[in-house]
Structure formats: C-alpha cells, structure tokens
Amino acid sequence: MTNFTYSAAALDRLQKSDAEIFDALMHEETRQSEGIELIPSENYCFPEVYALLGSVFNNKYSEGYPGRRYYGGQENTDTIENLARDRAKAVFRAGHANVQPLSGCAMNEAVYFGLLQPGDVILGMDLSHGGHLSHGHPVTNMAKIFKYVRYKTEQPDGHIDLDKVRAVAMETKPKLIICGHSSYPREYDYAGFRKIADECGALLMADVSHLGGLIAGGALKNPMDFGFDVMTTTTHKSLRGPRGGMILCKKEHGAKIDKSVFPGMQGGPHMHQIAAIATTLKLVQSQDYKNYAKQVLANAQSLAKALLAGGAHLVTGGTENHLLVINTATGFGITGDVAEKALDAAGITLNKNVIPDDPNPPMKPSGIRFGTPAATARGMGEAEMQQLASIMLRVLRAPEDTALLAKLREETRAMCKRFPVPGIIPGTPQTQSAAA
Numbered sequence: 001m002t003n004f005t006y007s008a009a010a011l012d013r014l015q016k017s018d019a020e021i022f023d024a025l026m027h028e029e030t031r032q033s034e035g036i037e038l039i040p041s042e043n044y045c046f047p048e049v050y051a052l053l054g055s056v057f058n059n060k061y062s063e064g065y066p067g068r069r070y071y072g073g074q075e076n077t078d079t080i081e082n083l084a085r086d087r088a089k090a091v092f093r094a095g096h097a098n099v100q101p102l103s104g105c106a107m108n109e110a111v112y113f114g115l116l117q118p119g120d121v122i123l124g125m126d127l128s129h130g131g132h133l134s135h136g137h138p139v140t141n142m143a144k145i146f147k148y149v150r151y152k153t154e155q156p157d158g159h160i161d162l163d164k165v166r167a168v169a170m171e172t173k174p175k176l177i178i179c180g181h182s183s184y185p186r187e188y189d190y191a192g193f194r195k196i197a198d199e200c201g202a203l204l205m206a207d208v209s210h211l212g213g214l215i216a217g218g219a220l221k222n223p224m225d226f227g228f229d230v231m232t233t234t235t236h237k238s239l240r241g242p243r244g245g246m247i248l249c250k251k252e253h254g255a256k257i258d259k260s261v262f263p264g265m266q267g268g269p270h271m272h273q274i275a276a277i278a279t280t281l282k283l284v285q286s287q288d289y290k291n292y293a294k295q296v297l298a299n300a301q302s303l304a305k306a307l308l309a310g311g312a313h314l315v316t317g318g319t320e321n322h323l324l325v326i327n328t329a330t331g332f333g334i335t336g337d338v339a340e341k342a343l344d345a346a347g348i349t350l351n352k353n354v355i356p357d358d359p360n361p362p363m364k365p366s367g368i369r370f371g372t373p374a375a376t377a378r379g380m381g382e383a384e385m386q387q388l389a390s391i392m393l394r395v396l397r398a399p400e401d402t403a404l405l406a407k408l409r410e411e412t413r414a415m416c417k418r419f420p421v422p423g424i425i426p427g428t429p430q431t432q433s434a435a436a
C-alpha cells in the first residue's frame with residue numbers, strides 16, 4: 001500500500017517546494033494544539049479522515065452516481081460512494097441519502113431547488129434567534145429566489161412557542177418548514193413541528209448541521225424518527241468527518257434530491273471527501289463514539305452550571321445540546337467582539353454572536369457562542385470544564401488586563417498539554433496519519 005498522506009515524505013517535499021505554506025501549516029498545528037477550541041461548529045476530525053483527504057481519490061472525476069457515471073474507471077469510487085450512502089441511511093434511519101454536496105450551504109440550496117419552485121414560501125428560524133444564513137437570510141442569493149418567512153424564540157426564556165409558529169405557518173402557507181439552527185441551545189419539539197407541517201400542507205426539513213454527530217451517537221433525538229421529509233447535516237462539525245454536506249430524506253424524495261445536487265448544482269463530486277465521509281460513518285457507530293457524544297452533552301451541562309454560578313447570563317438559561325450563548329453585554333458590560341478577543345488572548349477560541357433581537361450590529365454583537373465538541377474530542381471531561389469556566393469568567397471580568405490574560409494563556413496551555421489533539425503528536429508537527 002502506498003500512502004503519501006501527511007507522510008514525512010510528502011511533508012518534506014512541501015517544505016522544500018513551498019516553505020511559506022509549510023510554515024503556515026506548522027503554525028496552525030501549534031495553534032490548534034496549544035489553545036482550547038470552543039467554536040461549536042468546529043472539531044478535530046478522525047485521523048483516518050486526513051488519510052483519505054490526502055489520497056488519490058482526490059484525482060478522480062466521477063460525475064453522476066454509482067453505476068451511472070459520465071467517466072470511466074469508477075470501480076473504486078462506486079464502492080466508496082455506495083458505502084457512504086448505505087452507512088448514512090443506516091446511521092440516520094433514512095430511506096435515501098445523497099453524500100455529494102460540497103458543503104452545508106450547498107446541501108440546503110439543493111433541497112430548496114429539488115423540492116420547491118422559485119417564489120415558494122419557506123418558513124425558518126430567525127438568524128438572531130439561532131437560525132442559519134442558509135435558511136434564507138436576506139443577504140443570501142437564495143432570498144432572491146424563494147420567499148422566506150421567520151419564526152422566533154420567546155423572550156426572556158428563549159424557547160420556541162409552537163402556537164406562534166403554527167400561527168405564522170397558517171398565515172403564510174409555507175411549502176417548506178425548516179427546523180435548524182447554528183446557535184439555539186435547546187432541543188426542538190420535532191413531533192410538534194411535524195403536526196404544524198401537516199396542518200398547513202408543508203414539507204418538513206431539519207438542518208442538523210451542528211447536531212449530526214450527536215444524533216449519530218444517540219445522544220440527541222433524530223428528526224427522521226419523527227417523519228421528517230428531509231434532514232441535512234454538515235459532516236465536519238460534531239460528526240468529526242471531512243468538510244462537506246449530506247442530505248437524508250424519505251425514499252419518495254430521493255430522485256428529486258439527487259437530480260438537484262447533480263446535475264442541478266454541482267459537477268464532479270469530491271471523491272476524497274466522500275471516501276472520508278464513508279469512513280466517518282463507520283467510526284460513529286462505535287461504542288467509543290457513542291460515549292464521546294454523551295460526554296459532549298455532559299461537558300456542556302457542566303460548563304453551563306459553572307458559568308451560571310459565576311454570574312454569566314446564558315441565553316435560554318442553559319443548554320440541552322452542545323452549545324451555549326452568553327449575553328456578555330448584560331452579564332459583563334462588554335460586547336461579544338471584546339470578549340472574543342480577550343478570550344483569544346487567553347488561548348480560548350470562540351466567536352462573537354448575536355443574541356435574539358440584538359440591538360447591536362453583527363460585528364459588535366451582544367454575545368458570544370461556544371460549545372464542547374472539540375474539547376471533548378481531546379478527552380477533556382467535567383473537571384476540565386470547571387477549570388475552563390473559571391478561566392473564562394476571569395477573562396470576562398477583566399478583558400483589558402493584559403497581564404492577567406497572559407497568565408491565563410499559560411494556564412490554558414498547560415491544560416492543553418495534558419490533552420493532545422487527535423491526529424497531532426505533541427512536539428512533532430508532522431505525520432498526522434500516524435497518530436492515534
């Protein structure tokens with residue numbers, strides 16, 4: 001077997017042929033190793049994923065689907081795509097799976113074009129209440145084609161009032177209703193949404209991009225078990241695969257979805273990405289991964305509890321999944337951008353985030369968003385979450401105290417040393433494929 005993936009030989013060549021990119025790669029390995037990653041959409045992929053992303057599958061054009069391709073030489077690509085599709089259907093209990101979307105936005109757009117007509121109404125969650133750009137925010141191209149309407153969460157507790165969702169749905173008559181978010185720390189009432197969709201004759205979609213891995217690991221509910229028509233998920237967040245998107249749906253929608261992805265939106269699928277998705281979908285069936293998914297939620301609970309005890313104002317008052325949002329403006333008198341920068345200086349990476357109906361603009365919003373998937377992938381547990389909360393609280397109370405931030409940076413670094421990043425051997429910035 002020949003595998004040059006992230007091998008010493010390939011790295012050696014890179015160092016000689018492009019020192020600038022090589023240096024950036026080494027620095028990024030160090031940054032990822034020595035800081036705590038709390039961006040809830042980020043994670044450390046399985047080391048096997050690096051092997052496949054850097055493999056010869058990168059070289060292959062495979063327009064079409066297994067058994068129906070527009071290029072020859074598909075005996076191995078058909079094998080991997082069939083495995084990826086079969087595993088996706090089994091893991092998510094779906095009638096049909098398409099594993100070709102290049103990213104999360106592309107997968108959602110493929111659903112809209114596959115199942116709807118231009119001008120149709122789509123009901124999704126307001127972005128400042130937790131929804132995602134790709135659910136038709138006015139700045140996106142999709143908003144020029146479809147008519148998006150919104151539901152919001154109720155303040156101050158931040159939960160979704162299904163009676164209000166039903167009222168908007170009955171008034172606007174959407175053809176598609178979306179349950180999905182990138183910053184909503186609560187579970188959806190999937191059965192309640194199914195009822196509303198049935199009442200108003202809409203198709204029902206869940207975008208579980210953030211939650212895909214937690215659903216696969218059995219830690220959260222699976223919308224497909226509640227009769228959803230379509231479910232989309234990115235493959236690189238809690239799922240710990242390569243960057244990409246996946247569409248799961250009822251069998252009856254399969255042909256339309258496939259046609260929308262190819263030839264509707266994309267050309268050649270990224271077969272190295274699909275090979276890595278296939279392997280990811282095998283790895284998430286292990287007991288180890290199920291334990292990981294459970295621990296992600298336990299860590300989020302533990303972090304929430306410690307932050308609340310320290311005076312942080314959590315949007316919705318807590319979390320039921322992997323992510324948390326703090327209103328830094330009310331709790332600490334600082335905007336999210338200030339908090340993000342100060343925490344970065346202390347070695348903790350997260351992102352500034354709007355809060356529901358935020359009075360501040362998106363670049364200087366009132367909150368921060370963070371989550372536990374990446375820290376948990378390093379093996380951190382509830383004891384580390386207590387320490388992390390303590391560091392975060394000290395930063396948020398004194399974001400301009402540079403001496404304190406430097407001291408806390410050392411505390412973070414020491415903590416990280418005890419929990420190596422999967423796929424990076426500490427002190428040897430190379431050979432990721434050799435790591436456990």
Ligand SMILES: Cc1ncc(COP(=O)(O)O)c(C=O)c1O
Nearest residue numbers: 103104105132134181182207209
């Ligand atoms: C809910 C949701 N949908 C879609 C996407 C888009 O994914 P991508 O960045 O891969 O296009 C994201 C990414 O953050 C997301 O959180």
